[in-house]
Amino acid sequence: MQAAHLRDGAAAEALAARHLEQHGLTIIARNVRCRGGEVDLIADDGRSLVFVEVRLRKNGRFGGAAASxxxxxxxxxxxAAQHWLAxxxxxxxxxxxxxxxxxxxxLDAARIEWIRGAFDAS
Incomplete structure (x- = not known):
């Protein structure tokens, strides 16, 4: 039996993937891991390769999703992105x-916030 936080995380990533696909992106990889890192989703928007971090917060007690x-x-x-590209x-x-x-x-599709260019590799 899968732990609740793992089920919720998988559900959040599925919601995020659907949201991106509805906005024209193609998901090309999921849960890319390497020692020391992970990328939740990798997508193609036609111009750029997009590495996506999905964050779920059920309550704001420890800050919202962005703060995490x-x-x-x-x-x-x-x-992880560099490892995957190599x-x-x-x-x-x-x-x-x-x-x-x-x-x-x-876990509400109506409450998704998508931040393009949330951070950079510099």
Missing amino acids: ITASKQQRVIL GDGRRHANRACRFDAILLDG
Whole structure:
């Protein structure tokens, strides 16, 4: 049996993927992991390769979803993106890249906030 937080995380990523697809992006990879990092979704928007961090918060007790994307979390996403581009995604290595965030305060498709260019790799 899957833990509730893992089920919720998978549901949040599925909501985020559907939202991106409804806005014309194509999901090309999910849950890309390497030692020290993870990217939730990798998408193609036609111009750029988009690495997406999905954050779900059910309550604001410890800050909202945006507050949970710390500098350290950003570095782990960037590390995983670089790892993917050097391996499975090498055919995309020369494309422009962007780091977006999909923020969910609850599992409600009507309450999705999409921040394009939420952070960068510099």
